[in-house]
Amino acid sequence: MADTQQVDETAPKSDARAERKAAKLAKQIGAFAKAHGGAEGQLAYIGQVGTRIVLVGEDGGWGDLVAPTHAIAVSAAEKSGITLHESFDGEFAAKVRTGPYEWTRMAGIQLGGPKND
Secondary structure, eight states: OOOOOOOOTHHHHHHHHHHHHHHHHHHHHHHHHHHTTSEEEEEEEOGGGOEEEEEEETTSOEEEEEESSHHHHHHHHHHHTOEEESSSOHHHHHTOOOOHHHHHHHHHHHHSOSOOO
């Protein structure tokens, strides 16, 4: 009797693709950390789009990246060596420094300030 077990040949390709994506994100995280004197992060699930990697530098600068899956986001963060926080609050959130640009954009929507075109 013939063995009818099917082998998923796409798994190695998708694993390699995920590794490349995680390595690329880790490189971007590392560049951010270098530019901001170090960095910490938090992962936020954003639905089918993936997982947002929120980064906060030691100098208060902040930014984010989006990974297509939570597993890739975790792998990227681990490869980059940043500290991950469970939530974006407390001392971690207090490190974020915003400037006039962010305040203008945030207030502009509600208070009739400059439009966000």
